[in-house]
Amino acid sequence: MKKICLTFLSFLVICVASFSQDLNEMPDSVEVTVVDSYITPELPHYFMLSFFTSSPAKSKVLVANKYEYNVSDSLSESHSIKIDLTKLNLKNKSIPYIITVQNSTGKSFKTDVYDVQWPGEIKVQNESNFLMLCLFGGTVFFVPSPTYVINNGRSYFSLTKEIPLLSFRSANFSYPLGYFSAEYSYLFNAEHKNFFRLGYKHIIEIPSLQYISPGVDWFTTFKGFNGVSAELSIGWFKILNSFTLYTRYRYNFIPTSAEKNFQEISIGLYTSFFSVYF
Numbered sequence: 001m002k003k004i005c006l007t008f009l010s011f012l013v014i015c016v017a018s019f020s021q022d023l024n025e026m027p028d029s030v031e032v033t034v035v036d037s038y039i040t041p042e043l044p045h046y047f048m049l050s051f052f053t054s055s056p057a058k059s060k061v062l063v064a065n066k067y068e069y070n071v072s073d074s075l076s077e078s079h080s081i082k083i084d085l086t087k088l089n090l091k092n093k094s095i096p097y098i099i100t101v102q103n104s105t106g107k108s109f110k111t112d113v114y115d116v117q118w119p120g121e122i123k124v125q126n127e128s129n130f131l132m133l134c135l136f137g138g139t140v141f142f143v144p145s146p147t148y149v150i151n152n153g154r155s156y157f158s159l160t161k162e163i164p165l166l167s168f169r170s171a172n173f174s175y176p177l178g179y180f181s182a183e184y185s186y187l188f189n190a191e192h193k194n195f196f197r198l199g200y201k202h203i204i205e206i207p208s209l210q211y212i213s214p215g216v217d218w219f220t221t222f223k224g225f226n227g228v229s230a231e232l233s234i235g236w237f238k239i240l241n242s243f244t245l246y247t248r249y250r251y252n253f254i255p256t257s258a259e260k261n262f263q264e265i266s267i268g269l270y271t272s273f274f275s276v277y278f
Helices: 002-025 127-142
Strands: 032-039 046-063 067-084 094-102 108-110 114-117 145-151 154-168 178-187 194-202 211-220 226-239 243-253 262-270
Touching (some): 154 262, 211 243, 226 262
Antiparallel strands (some): 032 046, 094 114, 145 154, 145 262, 154 178, 194 211, 211 226, 226 243, 243 262
């Protein structure tokens, strides 16, 4: 019996020593898993970065070997940051970055060098070009789209201004997946002159052209003349990589008075410059 007890005790001591050694040899490093790393195509350009750590840690990111930002000032496993690149002096198509994390004991670890690419054909703008693009964007923002309106064999001229309000990011970042918009139209020499619209447009990118965009709108004159419309837009080509020339056909339904249904053909410039992205 004594031999059995001694054998069991020896085995227990060996197991405890082995377990203690394993604990001492356990790595205290922090692994980083990057989830999202991209640059938004619309102006201003933002570097969007998010990542997870294998254990709670503080984190920083070093961009282009000279711009350092705090990502998480407190211990966390989920990290994200949005960096405005328009104020940085970046000239290369590829931008390197390194993530530094610090665990609960204060020990720091660095990742390998990652890189993020400017999307599509977007070129890094210097300050003067960026200012010119902003001025041009502001001009486009206020310029309405000319529209040809047909109603019961009669034609009218209209000016329309559409403003994309909320846009949804797509996988390739050239265009949003879709957007909600507000729109105002003025019809010259028509019975109902002022129209306000709210609608949703879905964007489908296609080869050789830029996109096709089916959409649906609700509209009102605020004087009892209300309806819905179905539309289809075609994006033909880009201007300055931020504006797209498009044509649009729209059919407007008046549920209470079908004889007043009317059609529209318009041309304009689309940009998500002033839109809020999700």
